[in-house]
Amino acid sequence: MPEGPIDDPFLVITDMADQAMRAADVQGISCQEIDEEIGSVYDAIIHAIHHREGGLGD
Numbered sequence: 001m002p003e004g005p006i007d008d009p010f011l012v013i014t015d016m017a018d019q020a021m022r023a024a025d026v027q028g029i030s031c032q033e034i035d036e037e038i039g040s041v042y043d044a045i046i047h048a049i050h051h052r053e054g055g056l057g058d
Contacts, residue, residue: 009049017041 038044
């Protein structure tokens with residue numbers, strides 16, 4: 001997760017999603033598997049950014 005304030009949330013989310021999908025591909029994890037397990041990578045990252053202060057959030 002980025003430290004400090006996020007100037008361009010869309011760019012951060014897009015970059016993180018791309019990195020996550022490339023890392024999954026290297027590990028042999030398909031997009032379909034990810035979608036089935038967590039749904040949208042973008043939504044998961046948005047949720048993580050929104051709750052990045054710690055705790056479980058709501």
